[in-house]
Amino acid sequence: MGNSSSTPSLPPSSSSSSSPAVVVVEKEKEKGQQKVGxxxxxxxxxxxxxxxxxxxxxxxxxxxxxxxxxxxIELHKECLRGEGFDVK
Structure with missing residues (x-):
């Protein structure tokens, strides 16, 4: 009969914390694993x-x-170089 709705409480957000997905992407960028054209x-x-x-x-x-x-293969490499990738 209790009509109380309980919503999970979230920890207080601070300006230095990011969502887990953003943190992963930032760490990958730091390692140089996720290169973009x-x-x-x-x-x-x-x-x-x-x-x-x-x-x-x-x-x-x-x-x-x-x-x-x-x-x-060479045409594909040329295309990738044109996108800004360093392809050998």
Whole structure:
């Protein structure tokens, strides 16, 4: 019969605390693990989807040593460099 609603109490927030997700991202950035493209702001896995798709399909079907695949690999690297990544 108690009509009291209980809501969980949150600890008092301070200006120095951040949400756990923000803290993780900030720590990854400090370690240099999460690099984003200078131009697009995307992570390397999300940049250049067209060249990535063509490269992956070629390597899957023909192998990495195929001449056409080598060309597609280089095109993908050039695209990533254009986004601001340091790709060897």
């Amino acid at each position: 200078i131009k697009s702001g995307k992570r390397i896995c999300c940049c250049c989807p067209e060249t990535k798709r063509a490269r992956d399909a070629c390597v899957l079907n023909n192998g990495e040593d195929d001449e056409n695949c080598k060309r597609l």
